[in-house]
Amino acid sequence: MNSRELMRAAMRRKPTPRIPIMPQIWYDLPLRIYAGAGQGDWIAGLQRCLEQPALIYDHVIRLVRDTGCDGLRLFVLPDPLRIERVGNDLMALDARSGERAGRVDVMGGQGFVADRPSLPVETLAEAQARLDALVADLTDEKLDRLRCARDRVPDLFVASAPGGITINTYMTLRGSEQALIDLAERPDFVAAVLDMQAEAMIRRAEALLRTGIDGLYIGDAAASASVISPKHFEKFCLPAYRKFCRHFAGRDILIYIHVCGNARPILEMLADTGAHTVEPLDPLGGVTVEDARRRIGRRAALMGGVSTLTLAQGTPAEVQSEAIQKCREGGPHGYILAAGDMVPPVTPLANLRALVDVATHSLWQEVPAP
Numbered sequence: 001m002n003s004r005e006l007m008r009a010a011m012r013r014k015p016t017p018r019i020p021i022m023p024q025i026w027y028d029l030p031l032r033i034y035a036g037a038g039q040g041d042w043i044a045g046l047q048r049c050l051e052q053p054a055l056i057y058d059h060v061i062r063l064v065r066d067t068g069c070d071g072l073r074l075f076v077l078p079d080p081l082r083i084e085r086v087g088n089d090l091m092a093l094d095a096r097s098g099e100r101a102g103r104v105d106v107m108g109g110q111g112f113v114a115d116r117p118s119l120p121v122e123t124l125a126e127a128q129a130r131l132d133a134l135v136a137d138l139t140d141e142k143l144d145r146l147r148c149a150r151d152r153v154p155d156l157f158v159a160s161a162p163g164g165i166t167i168n169t170y171m172t173l174r175g176s177e178q179a180l181i182d183l184a185e186r187p188d189f190v191a192a193v194l195d196m197q198a199e200a201m202i203r204r205a206e207a208l209l210r211t212g213i214d215g216l217y218i219g220d221a222a223a224s225a226s227v228i229s230p231k232h233f234e235k236f237c238l239p240a241y242r243k244f245c246r247h248f249a250g251r252d253i254l255i256y257i258h259v260c261g262n263a264r265p266i267l268e269m270l271a272d273t274g275a276h277t278v279e280p281l282d283p284l285g286g287v288t289v290e291d292a293r294r295r296i297g298r299r300a301a302l303m304g305g306v307s308t309l310t311l312a313q314g315t316p317a318e319v320q321s322e323a324i325q326k327c328r329e330g331g332p333h334g335y336i337l338a339a340g341d342m343v344p345p346v347t348p349l350a351n352l353r354a355l356v357d358v359a360t361h362s363l364w365q366e367v368p369a370p
Contacts, residue, residue, distance in 0.1 A: 001016065001017060002155045003020065003069075003070035003071065003155055003156050003157060004070075004071075004154075004155055004156055004157045004214065006018070006020045006070055006157075007020045007022065007070050007071045007157035007214070007215075007336065008157060008214060008254060010301055010333070010334060010335065010336050011215070011254045011256065011276045011277045011301045011336070012254070012276065012301070013300075013301050013333060013334035014333065014334075015332075015333050016332075016333060018359065018360070018362045019327050019330075019331050019332065019335055019336065019337055019359045019362070019364070020070040020071065020157075020336050020337070020359060021068075021069055021070050021071075021336070021337045021338070021355070021356050021358075021359035021360060022069060022070055022071030022072065022157065022159075022303065022336055022337075022338050023069060023337075023338050023339050023343050023352065023355060023356070024073065024279075024280065024304070024338050024339050024341070024342050024343055025060055025063060025064065025069075025072065025073070025342075025343050026060075026073075026109070026110075026342050026343070026345070027049060027056045027059045027060050027110075028042075028046070028109075028110060028345035029063065029343055029344075029345050029347060029352075030059040030060060030062060030063035031045045031046055031049070031059055031345075032345050032346065033063065033349050034059070034062070034063075043085065043088050043090070043106065044085075045059075046090065046104070046106065046110060047083045047085055047090055049110075050078075050080070050081045050083050050090065050092075050104060050110070051080055051081060051082070051083055052080065053077035053078055053079070053080055053145075054077065054145055056077060057074060057077070057145070057149040057152075060072060060073075060074065061149065061152060061153060063352075064153070064156065065153075067349075067352055067353055067356045068356050068360050069156070069356055070156065070157060070359070070360075071156060071157035071158070071159065071214075071215075071336075072153070072156060072157070072158060072159075073158075073159050073160065073161070073217060074146060074149050074150060074158055074159075074160055074213070075160055075161055076138060076142050076143075076146060076160065076161075076208070077142060077145055077146070078112070081093075081104075081112065082094075082095055082098075083104070084100075088106065089103065089104075089106065090103065090104040090106055091103055091104075092104060092112055100115065101114060101115060102114040102115045103115075117175075118130075118172075120173065120174045120175045120178060121173045121174060121193075124189070124192055124193065124196070127173055127193045127196060128196055130173060131196055131197060131199075131200040132200070134163060134200055134204070135200050135203045135204055138204050138207050138208075143207060143208070143210060143211055146160065146208070146211045146213075147210070147211040147212060150211050150212045150213055151212070157214045157215065158212075158213045158214055158215070159213060159214065159215035159216065159217045159254075159256065160208050160211070160213045160215075160216065160217065161216070161217040161218070162201040162202075162204035162205040162208055162216060162218070163200075163201050163204055164197070164201075164220055165194070165197055165198050165201050165218055165219075165220075165237075165240050165241060165244055166194055166197065166220055166236065166237040166240050166241065167179070167220045167227075167228065167237065168220045168221060169197050170182075170190065170193060170194060170197065173193065180227070180228070183228065183232050183236065187235070187236075190236055191235075191236060191239070194236055194237070194239070194240040195239070195240060195243065197240060198240040198241075198243045198244050199243075201218070201244060202243075202244055202247050205244075205248070209253060213253075214253070214254060215253065215254040215255065215256060216248070216253060216254070216255045216256075217256060217258060218241065218244060218245075218255060218256075218257050218258070218275065219256075219257045219258030219259050220237075220258075220259060221260060221261070226261035226262045226285060230265040230266050230269070233266050233269060234266075234269055238269050238272065238273065241257065241273035241274075241275070242272070242273055242274055244273075245273050245274030245275055246274060249274060254276045254277070255274070255275045255276055255277070256275055256276060256277035256278070256279055256301075256303060257270055257273055257275040257277070257278055257279070258279050258280060260280055260282045260285060260340070260341045261282060261284075261285040262282075262285040262286050262287070263281075263282065263285060263287050264285070264286050264287050264291070267287075267291075267292055267295050267296050268295060268296060270296070270300070271296035271299040271300040272299075275300060276300065276301060277300055277301040277302065277303050277336065278292065278296060278300045278301070278302055278303070279302070279303035279304040279336075279338060280303065280304030280305070280338060280339065280340050280341050281302060281303070281304040281305040281340060282304070282308075282340040282341050283305060283306075283307045283340050284307060284308065284309065284340060284341075285340075287305075287340075288305070288329070289302060289304075289305040289326045289329040289330040289335070290329040290330075292305075292330075293329060293330055293335075297330075297334060301334040301335065301336065302330050302334065302335050302336070303335070303336035303337075303338045304336075304338040304339060304340050304341075305326040305329070305330065305337075305338070305340055306319070306322055306323050306326055306337070306338065306339050306340055306355060307322060307339075307340055308339055308340055308341050308342075308343070308344050310322050310351075311339055311343060311344055311347045311351050311352070311355065312344040312346050312347050312351075314351065315351075316348075316350045316351055316353070316354035317354070319351045319354040319355050320354045320355075320357070320358055320363065323337060323354070323355050323358040323359075323363075323364070324358055324363055324364040325364075327358060327359070327364035328364055331364065337355070337358060337359040339355075
């Protein structure tokens with residue numbers, strides 16, 4: 001099996017010759033790792049990526065190839081931004097007027113933070129209009145870039161994301177605080193909008209499939225597990241995820257669902273969505289691979305479990321030891337080694353290599369010395 005075949009088999013919980021590895025890398029990590037190799041400081045590299053987004057794929061693919069990962073995430077690239085650097089801060093300028101339009105969240109994911117956020121939607125018609133705009137934003141040009149990047153790694157498993165199906169997107173439509181209030185005060189509105197969001201992300205996912213990707217990444221950040229209650233997740237989020245997964249059931253596309261934070265109370269519901277794989281099994285949220293294996297390992301494959309703190313602050317030996325333990329808890333089949341969330345941008349290259357080596361060399365199968 002090549003890496004692509006290995007990942008696909010593991011996500012279907014079929015026997016594999018070894019445990020595959022898909023760490024969950026974003027481009028801020030390779031930017032920092034390679035900053036000293038002729039690219040200048042990483043902030044300058046980030047500015048170039050924001051101005052020329054196609055560079056993002058170059059950085060991620062380079063690191064994945066250098067370390068020997070089996071899978072990677074190639075998200076849809078954002079539109080180019082006009083950037084002005086002020087110290088270590090990056091300001092986004094309006095393309096026409098040249099005036100400041102917002103800032104770049106340099107330390108928290110590199111997203112654009114507008115100085116004047118969009119007003120919250122108040123009606124279903126307004127929500128539908130905003131969601132239709134999200135679908136229209138997935139242009140042929142963006143899809144062509146993703147297709148070309150995917151073609152560069154034909155032997156690797158590639159996942160991409162249609163966008164947030166539940167809480168994350170709802171918060172962008174209504175604002176974070178109001179979104180949570182709505183769960184109690186406007187439950188019918190919330191349910192209707194989340195159903196519309198699922199429809200919109202199905203449309204975006206259908207477009208993504210034309211690029212030749214292997215998998216769809218769905219899910220939300222910790223809000224779905226650590227902020228809203230399990231009852232709210234069951235009432236509002238589970239139906240939307242099920243709708244999405246049912247749409248693609250029986251087709252040759254694999255789906256993994258990401259909910260970081262304290263996902264322990266909702267593990268069974270995550271498996272009930274119909275997704276092939278549940279991740280990231282965040283130990284900082286109290287989730288363990290062993291517990292997830294016992295509770296849902298017969299219904300869904302598992303991915304993740306290695307502490308992001310260990311990756312960022314530990315030694316290579318500590319990373320290796322923890323990764324070995326996770327492989328023994330999750331393996332031998334239906335488990336993919338990965339971080340318990342996105343690999344931190346400050347992770348040393350030696351630590352990432354240590355993580356990958358556990359899977360690629362099956363170090364977890366070695367019998368410890370007496």
